[in-house]
Amino acid sequence: MKKILLIGTGGTIASELTESGLSPGLTTEQLLAFTPAVGRICHVDCLELFALDSTNITPKHWQIIVRSIKENYENYDGFVLTHGTDTMAYTAAALSYMIQDSPKPIVLTGAQKPIGFDTTDSKANLTDAFLCASSDMPGVSIVFDHKVILGTRAKKTHSKSFDAFSSINYPELGVVRDGVLLRYIQRSAALFPTFYEELDRDVALVKLLPGMGRDVLDFLFSKNDAVIIESFGVGGVPEAGGFYDCIESWKERGRLAVLTTQVENEGSDLCVYHVGSRLKNQLGVLEAYDMTTEAVYAKLMWILSLTKEPEKIARMFYSPVAGDILWPASDNMANAVL
Numbered sequence: 471m472k473k474i475l476l477i478g479t480g481g482t483i484a485s486e487l488t489e490s491g492l493s494p495g496l497t498t499e500q501l502l503a504f505t506p507a508v509g510r511i512c513h514v515d516c517l518e519l520f521a522l523d524s525t526n527i528t529p530k531h532w533q534i535i536v537r538s539i540k541e542n543y544e545n546y547d548g549f550v551l552t553h554g555t556d557t558m559a560y561t562a563a564a565l566s567y568m569i570q571d572s573p574k575p576i577v578l579t580g581a582q583k584p585i586g587f588d589t590t591d592s593k594a595n596l597t598d599a600f601l602c603a604s605s606d607m608p609g610v611s612i613v614f615d616h617k618v619i620l621g622t623r624a625k626k627t628h629s630k631s632f633d634a635f636s637s638i639n640y641p642e643l644g645v646v647r648d649g650v651l652l653r654y655i656q657r658s659a660a661l662f663p664t665f666y667e668e669l670d671r672d673v674a675l676v677k678l679l680p681g682m683g684r685d686v687l688d689f690l691f692s693k694n695d696a697v698i699i700e701s702f703g704v705g706g707v708p709e710a711g712g713f714y715d716c717i718e719s720w721k722e723r724g725r726l727a728v729l730t731t732q733v734e735n736e737g738s739d740l741c742v743y744h745v746g747s748r749l750k751n752q753l754g755v756l757e758a759y760d761m762t763t764e765a766v767y768a769k770l771m772w773i774l775s776l777t778k779e780p781e782k783i784a785r786m787f788y789s790p791v792a793g794d795i796l797w798p799a800s801d802n803m804a805n806a807v808l
Contacts, residue, residue, distance in 0.1 A: 472512040472547040472604040476502070477538060479531070480522040481554030483581035483592045492584060494521040494554075501552065504585045505596050512604045517542070524554025524561075524580075529669050529771065532564040539569060539576065540665045548575040548603035552596070555580045555626055555634050558612060562621035563764045566610045566792040567772040568667065571660035575603045576610045578621070582632055591615065591632040598646040605651050608659035609792060611643060618643040618651070622765045622794035625734065638734055639760040640793060657793065670695055670774035673767060677732060678702060684712040691716070695778070696726035696770050700763060705729050705738035706745030717753055726774075726783065730758035730766055737761070737797065754780075756787050759797040769794065 478484060480494030484501060498516035502508060519534060520527075539549055553561055562578050569576060579599035585592035599613040610621030614635045623640040637643075644653040674690040677700045690697045699707065706729075707713035717727045729749060731738045737760035740746035749755040758766045773786045788795065 473545070474512045474514050474548045474550055474600060474603050475539075475542050475546040476514050476516045477535065477549060477551045478516065478518045479520045479524075479527070479535070479551065479553050481524050481552060481558075481580045482583065483552050483554075483579075483585055483596070484521065485523075485584045486586065487584075494523060496585065498552065501585055501592075501596060505593050507597050508600045511597070511600050512547075514600070515546070522554070524557040527554070527557050527561060529564070529671050532561060532568065533667055533669065535561070536565065536568045536665060536667055539565075540667075543574070543663070546574070548605075549577065550596075550599045550603045551576070551578045553578050553580050555582060555614075559624040559626055559635070559762070559764045560768065562610055562612050562624050563762070563768040563794075564669075564771070566621040566765075566794070567768050568665065568669075569610065570664045570666070570791060571608075572610070572663035573608050573659040573661065574663075575605060575607045576621075577603045578610070578612045579614060582630060582634055597649075601646060601649065601651055605653075607643070607651070607653065607657075609657055613646070616646045618645065618653075620657075620793050622792045623762060625762050625764060627734070636734075638762050639737055639796070666772060666775070668775040669771040671771060672696070673698065673770045673774065675700065675763065675767060678707065682708070682711060684716040687713065687716050688720075691720040691723075691725045691727075694725070695774050696728060698728045698730060698758075698763065698766055698770070700730055700732045701738070701746075703731060703733060704742045704746065705731055705740045705749075705757065706743050707749065709745060714748065714753065717749070717755060721753060724778070726756065726770070726780075727753075728756045728758060728766060728770065728787075730761070730763055756784060759795055761795050765794045 581592035
């Protein structure tokens with residue numbers, strides 16, 4: 471029987487109703503008491519890290535999670551992390567960069583309704599998560615509503631429905647049906663994982679709005695090493711408003727700009743329109759392509775903790791990690807932006 475470590479961080483799954491709304495209060499041991507079927511799947515030990523609404527999760531908490539998995543890695547066959555749904559995709563992406571090529575499963579799950587409610591998705595999600603953690607499925611994934619989603623491709627797309635998460639620009643890894651994991655994709659892994667514990671937290675995100683000027687962008691560049699710009703459609707910035715001059719001037723001062731899109735599916739393509747081609751071909755802006763915003767954010771924090779050299783940043787950004795990016799198939803794409 472496989473030995474799995476259950477790591478608790480709070481979230482809706484562990485919440486109870488209080489006078490001010492739902493708040494995490496249940497321990498991991500209490501969660502297991504609601505799911506006796508897990509005991510027939512694997513042996514479970516519990517580790518309580520936090521009791522937080524996931525809105526309160528920060529990169530500091532990601533680092534604690536990674537250290538906990540690293541310290542316990544040799545003692546367990548897999549890991550289940552219970553987590554609130556609101557920032558679960560960010561945590562899954564971050565863990566994908568901070569724990570690379572893990573041959574053991576690292577599974578995140580949670581719920582839209584607390585485990586103590588009569589109508590809850592908690593028990594099914596938790597049982598499915600332990601089933602996947604007891605398999606030979608490598609790397610970081612989210613298991614939710616019977617779906618198995620790669621950690622770098624997950625996004626919360628429904629705020630209340632049990633079908634909370636979608637796999638963006640990438641197939642689901644598999645599904646759980648009647649207690650059986652049906653795997654669609656078998657991902658490779660190394661013999662041993664590579665752990666990274668440092669992050670550069672000076673990464674910001676701005677969403678373009680019609681008629682917006684450069685003031686917000688200037689402020690964010692002044693405070694951060696990199697700014698992710700969520701642009702419209704396949705990508706670009708308005709010709710009015712001083713955006714091109716802003717990006718160019720901050721690039722000369724060592725700041726990094728990355729363009730992505732507000733559209734969930736199909737990604738960016740800056741070369742399609744003239745409002746994007748100048749960014750790519752003249753200003754050397756990096757492009758997210760089919761990556762999720764959650765993955766871009768986490769990947770930049772990981773990369774910038776390792777290097778501040780533009781050429782290295784570009785090569786690392788366009789190099790696939792945990793299936794995060796498909797479009798740039800070679801280093802030629804990275805070289806094109808330098």
